[in-house]
Amino acid sequence: MTIQEPAVARPAGRPRSEKAEKAIIEATLDLLGEGMGVSELSIEAIASRAGVGKTTIYRRWANKEDLVVDALATLKAPLPELSGTSVRDDLISLLDAMRRESAQPRSRCVMNIAMSEADRYPRLTERFVKRAITPRREAMRAVIERGIASGELNPDLDVDMGMALLSGTMLWHTKWAPEGELAPDLAERVVDVVMAGIAPRP
Amino acid sequence: MTIQEPAVARPAGRPRSEKAEKAIIEATLDLLGEGMGVSELSIEAIASRAGVGKTTIYRRWANKEDLVVDALATLKAPLPELSGTSVRDDLISLLDAMRRESAQPRSRCVMNIAMSEADRYPRLTERFVKRAITPRREAMRAVIERGIASGELNPDLDVDMGMALLSGTMLWHTKWAPEGELAPDLAERVVDVVMAGIAPRP
DNA sequence: CCGATACGCAACGGTCCCGTTTCGTAAATA
DNA sequence: TATTTACGAAACGGGACCGTTGCGTATCGG
Numbered sequence: 001m002t003i004q005e006p007a008v009a010r011p012a013g014r015p016r017s018e019k020a021e022k023a024i025i026e027a028t029l030d031l032l033g034e035g036m037g038v039s040e041l042s043i044e045a046i047a048s049r050a051g052v053g054k055t056t057i058y059r060r061w062a063n064k065e066d067l068v069v070d071a072l073a074t075l076k077a078p079l080p081e082l083s084g085t086s087v088r089d090d091l092i093s094l095l096d097a098m099r100r101e102s103a104q105p106r107s108r109c110v111m112n113i114a115m116s117e118a119d120r121y122p123r124l125t126e127r128f129v130k131r132a133i134t135p136r137r138e139a140m141r142a143v144i145e146r147g148i149a150s151g152e153l154n155p156d157l158d159v160d161m162g163m164a165l166l167s168g169t170m171l172w173h174t175k176w177a178p179e180g181e182l183a184p185d186l187a188e189r190v191v192d193v194v195m196a197g198i199a200p201r202p
Numbered sequence: 203m204t205i206q207e208p209a210v211a212r213p214a215g216r217p218r219s220e221k222a223e224k225a226i227i228e229a230t231l232d233l234l235g236e237g238m239g240v241s242e243l244s245i246e247a248i249a250s251r252a253g254v255g256k257t258t259i260y261r262r263w264a265n266k267e268d269l270v271v272d273a274l275a276t277l278k279a280p281l282p283e284l285s286g287t288s289v290r291d292d293l294i295s296l297l298d299a300m301r302r303e304s305a306q307p308r309s310r311c312v313m314n315i316a317m318s319e320a321d322r323y324p325r326l327t328e329r330f331v332k333r334a335i336t337p338r339r340e341a342m343r344a345v346i347e348r349g350i351a352s353g354e355l356n357p358d359l360d361v362d363m364g365m366a367l368l369s370g371t372m373l374w375h376t377k378w379a380p381e382g383e384l385a386p387d388l389a390e391r392v393v394d395v396v397m398a399g400i401a402p403r404p
Numbered sequence: 405c406c407g408a409t410a411c412g413c414a415a416c417g418g419t420c421c422c423g424t425t426t427c428g429t430a431a432a433t434a
Numbered sequence: 435t436a437t438t439t440a441c442g443a444a445a446c447g448g449g450a451c452c453g454t455t456g457c458g459t460a461t462c463g464g
Contacts, residue, residue: 035321035322037239037241037318037319039239039241039242040241112317112318113318115314115317115318115377116239116314116315116317116318116319117239117318119237120237144400151402152401152402153400153401153402154398154399154400154401154402154403155402157395157400158391158395161371161391161392161395162395162400164371164374164375164378164392165367165371165395165396165400167374168370168371168372168373168374168375169363169366169367169370169371170370171370171373171374172366172369172370172373173366173370175317176366189360189363190363190366193359193360193363193364193367193399194367194399194400195399195400195401196356196399196401197356197395197396197397197398197399197400197401198346198355198356198359198364198367198396198397198399199354199355199356199397199398199399200353200354200355200356200357201356
């Protein structure tokens with residue numbers, strides 16, 4: 001008996017290039033980030049951009065959708081750390097993370113895909129939602145529920161409605177903002193007006 | 203001098219078929235409504251669906267974008283009549299119109315196009331915004347300003363922020379609602395919670 | 405060194421769509 | 435009737451990608 005091989009015995013032959021794999025995924029994200037829709041994305045364009053043969057792509061992914069799913073999965077989703085001092089501060093942190101992400105072309109286009117190509121690519125959307133949307137949704141839900149329990153929020157508030165108010169308002173700004181960046185204090189202003197409401201405070 | 207011809211003298215030859223024109227536009231809207239993006243929309247598919255030769259399309263429109271622009275322009279935008287009794291009622295009317303439109307596949311897909319293909323088709327988006335978005339935006343703006351003036355809304359309210367709150371919350375619901383229809387009283391609930399805010403009322 | 409596998413590259417046949425042209429027919433005016 | 439234009443259908447040459455294959459080279463284990 002000799003020294004153990006690594007847990008998984010490497011098959012004979014030249015190993016696959018990790019560099020090529022990364023280049024392919026980077027090229028995919030680049031093209032998507034430049035505003036290309038999934039349906040317009042071509043394997044040949046990805047291969048060309050990545051400096052790679054088509055063979056190298058087809059050897060790893062069976063179809064375009066699988067590739068895009070893997071590419072989107074590499075977009076890390078580091079949720080902002082929440083201070084936990086006040087519900088208002090935590091909500092501002094969550095919304096400000098949305099604002100910062102909306103400035104990155106890659107995140108922007110991914111959001112577009114998730115929102116408008118959901119019908120055509122259900123698997124893709126499902127995986128993206130599970131990875132990127134759900135954690136944020138649950139984080140916000142936890143903060144709101146904490147606020148209700150602590151008396152910082154209205155005890156009669158419907159949690160889903162509260163999430164729609166906060167997230168929807170931010171989404172609206174990212175979509176229809178006049179071309180430029182969003183105001184740095186946007187998250188704070190949104191949270192304050194959502195909490196106070198638009199009716200006059202007596 | 204003889205009897206006057208119709209104001210515009212009809213040129214000799216067979217006149218263009220209005221029926222074909224309508225069929226082409228209907229086919230275009232159908233295909234878009236079935237979830238097809240503008241870039242995937244092909245003239246051949248439109249011609250086939252409309253039961254028309256490609257020639258008949260190219261004779262009328264120079265390119266796909268012109269056709270889509272004309273097709274979208276036929277989607278009427280009848281703003282809801284506002285009772286004017288209270289700002290709350292008028293806001294509910296406006297938001298409920300959004301809810302009803304979001305149930306129509308054609309309107310849904312048009313919204314998708316406007317939101318996610320805006321970069322690729324600026325002319326199309328510009329015209330669509332001018333025709334469909336701006337009138338609604340201005341109607342809501344007028345209601346909010348009236349509310350501020352009458353004391354029904356907070357005098358310190360930023361009008362654009364108020365519009366983002368109301369429209370964004372509705373948009374969020376239409377996008378992420380669990381597959382089915384939206385609750386019939388959604389508009390009313392949204393307006394009430396936006397007005398009251400989510401903080402506890404003392 | 406040898407066999408095995410991956411690599412980039414180029415070429416393949418096939419499909420879809422492009423925008424144009426041709427053809428025989430239909431519908432209007434003069 | 436003669437002329438003019440529009441119509442649907444079909445075919446064209448051309449381009450973009452598809453997914454596959456063959457080629458010569460590179461890189462691994464044995």
